[in-house]
Amino acid sequence: MQSDQVDPLVEAEKHPGSWFISPKRWADMERWHQAVAEIRRDTPVMEIDAPGFQKMHVLTRHEDVFAVSRDNARWHNTPMSVLGPDVQYEQMLEQGLPMPKSLVHLDGADHRDHRAVTNDWFKPAAVGRRQPRIDEIAEEYVEKMRSLGGRCDFAADIAQPFTLRVIMDIYGVPESDEAMMLELTQGIFGAADPEYLGDASDPFTKVMESVMRFIVYFNEITEDRRACPADDIATVIVNGMPGGCPIDDEHRLWYFIIIATAGHDTTSFALSGGLEALVRNPDQMRALGENPDLLQGATDEVIRWTSPVRHFMRYAQDDVEIRGTKIPAGGRVLLSYPSANRDDAVFVEPNTFDITRPDSDRLLSFGVGAHFCLGSQFARREVRTLLGRLSRELEHIELDGEPENAQSHFVSGVKHLPIRYSFR
Ligand code: HEM
Structure with missing residues (x-):
């Protein structure tokens, strides 16, 4: 972005719809949920017409997010299914970068055929057959916690590298490249957070730099797997035959990017936010350690709670009306999963963290419909495995400072969780 241009993300902070479009708003989730509860009650279909962004309507109720997500014929994802200021897409095109073509950007048969590849x-x-390997990696990180001597930043020291290792393991990316994969993922998902901006002048430049480095890296992986096929997802993608034809370069690149990025930051934020909730509710941590039957519900509750x-965005294919608001063909809606997950029309006392709640399986954190999260089985097993072990093996755990949230309106959560603990 040029220095004389108005920064749409800075402008977004002043807009009434800032809760959804300004990365900074995601730093304080208690305030976020308070403000959005009012929006959900009073303006469940909220128009946002902010400088630098195409107009949109935000859907905050569970019923609406669910209905739109399931109606994949009427509501398309398109290459712009992740919210960004217009300038971001303009710059991508200007620099000759390929428009996104990962699974979340595809529709119809194109989406179905590419999803079938992996x-x-x-x-x-x-995924069940990989449980022994997930256990092994969890063991490694529980040992790491022991070796850290009773204090650590659980988010950065444990949750991030643990979730990264599980996904990179099936991917076939060597351990020596994991730090770079983390940096590039944060460069795409968390570019607006000053901590992840690095030397880049602004978030858009950061996203583009990260995509370009991914292109170089994945081109090398492609060459390698063509020459030496292996038992990993990278080989499956390289040899993919969506709809019976060899996968083309752009789809292959974006396939690599989504599998590399979607799997770890998401699950890592669920783990760090989940552990924070358990630390703040020690009776639930104790109950979980004593009764493994609670693990399944606790995992869903953690993923509902952290969201x-x-x-994601959806684009209307014809004129639609939602709760009396007309959305013309081509118009778009933002599906707010964290809001839908706190809707009291579905969840009893939604702002209470409760691992025994009977309604946690109605969570929308993984979406629903044709794009339902491909990796939900991995995410659930990772959360279940690590939080299950910690609830059983920790004698004591407390916060050792204030947790800090990442600033991103796309994927975010607790990025620093200082804890003090002892094992049994
Ligand atoms: C707690 C962790 C996770 C959360 C909250 C999450 C959430 C989501 C959501 C909301 C979607 C879009 C759903 C929709 O549009 O209806 C999605 C799609 C996707 N997720 Fe996840 N995810 C998580 C973990 C993972 C993992 C571990 C992987 C493994 C690689 C993964 C891979 C994907 C892929 C490939 C898609 C695209 C599916 C498609 O468009 O067909 N995710 N995820």
């Missing part, structure tokens, strides 16, 4: 790797039975993916 689908088998993510089915419950296939690390903050939105």
Whole structure:
């Protein structure tokens, strides 16, 4: 972005719809949920017409997010299914970068055929067979916690590298490249957070730099797997035959990017936010340690509570009306998952963290419909495995400072969780 241009993300902070479009608003989730509860009650279909952004309507109720997500014929994802200021897309085109073509950007048969390329790797039975490896990696990180001597930043020291290792392991990315994968993912998902901006002059430049470095890296992986196929997802993508034809360069690149990025920051934020909630509710931490039957519900509650993916966009294919608001063909809506997950029309006392709640399986954190999260089985197993072990093996745990949230309106959550603990 040129220095004389108005920064749409800075302008967004002043807008009444800032809760959804300004990265800074995601730093304080208590305030966020308070403000959005009012919006959900009074303006469930809220228009946002902010400088530098195409107009949109925000859907905050569970019923609406659910209905639109399931109606994939009427509501398309398109290459702009993640919210960004117009300038971001203009700059991508100007610099000759390919418009996004990952699974979340595809529709119809194109989406179905590309999803089928890796689908088998993510089915419950296939993911179940990887449980021993997830246990092994969890063991490594529990040992790391022990070696850190009773104090650590759980988010940065444990949750991030643990979730990264699980996904990179199936991907076939060597451990020596994991730090770079984390940096590039944060460069795409968290570019607006000053901590992840690095040397880049602004978030848009950061996103583009990260995409360009991914292109170089994944081109090398492609060459390698063509020459030496392996038992990993990278090989499956390189040899993919969506709709019976070899996968093309752009789809392959974006496939690599989504599998590399979608799997770890998301799950890592669920783990760090989940552990924070358990530390603040020690009776629930104790109950979980004593009764493994609570683990499944606790995992869903953690993922409902943290809702690390903050939105996806959908585009109307014909004129639609939602709760009396007309949305013309081509108009777009933002699906607010964290808001839908706190809707009291569905969840009893939604702002109470309760691992025994009977309604936690109605969570919308993974979306619903044709784009339902491909990696939900991995995410659930990772959360269940690590939080299950910690609840059983920790004698004591407390906060050792204030947790800090990442500033991103796309994927965010607790990025620093200082804790003090002892093992049994
Ligand atoms: C707690 C952790 C996670 C959350 C909250 C989450 C959330 C989401 C959401 C909201 C969507 C879009 C759903 C929709 O549009 O209806 C999605 C799609 C996706 N997720 Fe996840 N995700 C998580 C973990 C993972 C993991 C571990 C992977 C593994 C690689 C993964 C891979 C994907 C992929 C590939 C898609 C695109 C699916 C498609 O468009 O067909 N996610 N996820």
